[in-house]
Amino acid sequence: MEQKKISALKQWQEFTIEYFQIMMGDKKNLLISLLFPVVAAIIVIWIAGENMFVHYDGTKSGSFVVVSAAIWGGLFNSIQIIVKDRKNVKRNYVAGARLRCYTASRAVLQFFLCVVQSAILTLSYIGVSKIYDNELPEEGVIWGNPLPEFFVSILLLMYAADMMGLLISCLVKKEEAANVLAPYILIVQLIFSGILFTMEGLADKLSYVMISRWGMEALGSIARLNDLQLKIQMEVPTVPHEFEDRFDATSEHLLHVWAILLIFSLVFVFVGNLLLHRVSKDTRE
Numbered sequence: 001m002e003q004k005k006i007s008a009l010k011q012w013q014e015f016t017i018e019y020f021q022i023m024m025g026d027k028k029n030l031l032i033s034l035l036f037p038v039v040a041a042i043i044v045i046w047i048a049g050e051n052m053f054v055h056y057d058g059t060k061s062g063s064f065v066v067v068s069a070a071i072w073g074g075l076f077n078s079i080q081i082i083v084k085d086r087k088n089v090k091r092n093y094v095a096g097a098r099l100r101c102y103t104a105s106r107a108v109l110q111f112f113l114c115v116v117q118s119a120i121l122t123l124s125y126i127g128v129s130k131i132y133d134n135e136l137p138e139e140g141v142i143w144g145n146p147l148p149e150f151f152v153s154i155l156l157l158m159y160a161a162d163m164m165g166l167l168i169s170c171l172v173k174k175e176e177a178a179n180v181l182a183p184y185i186l187i188v189q190l191i192f193s194g195i196l197f198t199m200e201g202l203a204d205k206l207s208y209v210m211i212s213r214w215g216m217e218a219l220g221s222i223a224r225l226n227d228l229q230l231k232i233q234m235e236v237p238t239v240p241h242e243f244e245d246r247f248d249a250t251s252e253h254l255l256h257v258w259a260i261l262l263i264f265s266l267v268f269v270f271v272g273n274l275l276l277h278r279v280s281k282d283t284r285e
Contacts, residue, residue: 008101015105023109033077037117040069041124049128053135056228056241062128063219064195066121067212070154071189073117074161078110079178082169082276090279103170103273110162118155125150137224142251146222149254153218156261160211161189163265167272194246211264213246218257220247 006014023030048065051058082089082103093099125147129136140146164185172178190196192203193212207213225247233239 008098011098012101012104015102016108019105019109023113033073033113034116034120036073036076037069037120040066040073041121041127044069044121044124045127045131049124049134050132051231052128052132053137053223053228055231055234056225057231059223059225059228060195060220063216063223063225064190064193066124066154066219067157067193067215068186068190069121070118070158070215071161071212072186073121074114074158074163075165075182075185077113077117078106078162078165079169079182080175081106081110082166082272083172083178084175086173086279089276093277093279099276099279100273103166103269103276106166107163107269110166111159114155114159114162118151118158121154121158122147122151137222141222141249141254149222150219152258153215153222153254153261156258156265157211157215157218160261160264160268163268163272164211167268167275170272170276211261214257214260214264217246218254218261220244221249221254221257224249 044062044065048058048062052062053059089099089102092102125136128134137146140149142149165182168178168181168185172181189210189212192199192207192210193216194204194207195216197203199207226243226249229237230239230241233241
């Protein structure tokens with residue numbers, strides 16, 4: 001019962017150091033986590049890069065690939081980190097440990113992992129510019145350069161996906177269940193992003209609780225999708241192209257989207273921590 005006397009800050013520091021050592025010790029998994037955005041960036045450049053920033057269709061498709069990669073990368077980062085440590089979590093909780101400190105330690109270090117991954121994935125935009133000589137927007141929506149805005153948007157999206165994975169890891173009791181859920185979650189996110197299908201009625205309302213929707217809004221706004229021609233307009237200029245509010249390239253809109261993605265992350269961490277308290281009822285040895 002002595003552990004109860006340890007301050008919350010001290011306990012968080014201990015859990016953070018412990019988790020850092022675990023991350024550094026699992027070099028194979030860490031290498032995969034760092035190689036994933038490299039592969040994703042190459043795919044973005046190779047598959048979608050030629051038409052990015054050339055016309056609306058190509059830029060929208062490229063943005064969708066980036067969003068898909070960011071969500072999958074975030075989920076992969078965290079969907080097993082707590083469930084595979086569940087026995088240890090229960091022992092710590094029974095001994096008096098604060099689970100919020102445990103959860104926070106994972107959330108903080110995952111953020112720094114997402115920073116590195118997002119920076120690598122953002123390089124795909126530089127690759128598109130250099131390899132195909134496609135011109136990025138001259139200015140960012142908020143800052144003078146769009147690249148920092150792409151980075152922040154990818155980071156907030158990837159971290160929201162990471163914290164979603166953390167929530168799932170707190171919810172399930174078996175690693176196999178987490179592995180099964182991951183692809184289904186990704187599929188739902190991509191379907192309700194509003195890119196593959198037109199969202200109407202209930203589907204449109206559901207899309208508002210999908211981080212994929214907000215990720216697309218952020219990247220599309222920075223890419224100035226509303227200012228780009230449709231592919232068909234390059235041959236038939238009279239074809240109409242309606243303005244889309246979701247891609248409004250204003251600082252107010254982009255900051256609003258960033259705030260929503262940040263709120264998603266905070267909610268996922270909070271709910272995940274609440275769910276983790278059920279570990280006391282876990283009857284497994």
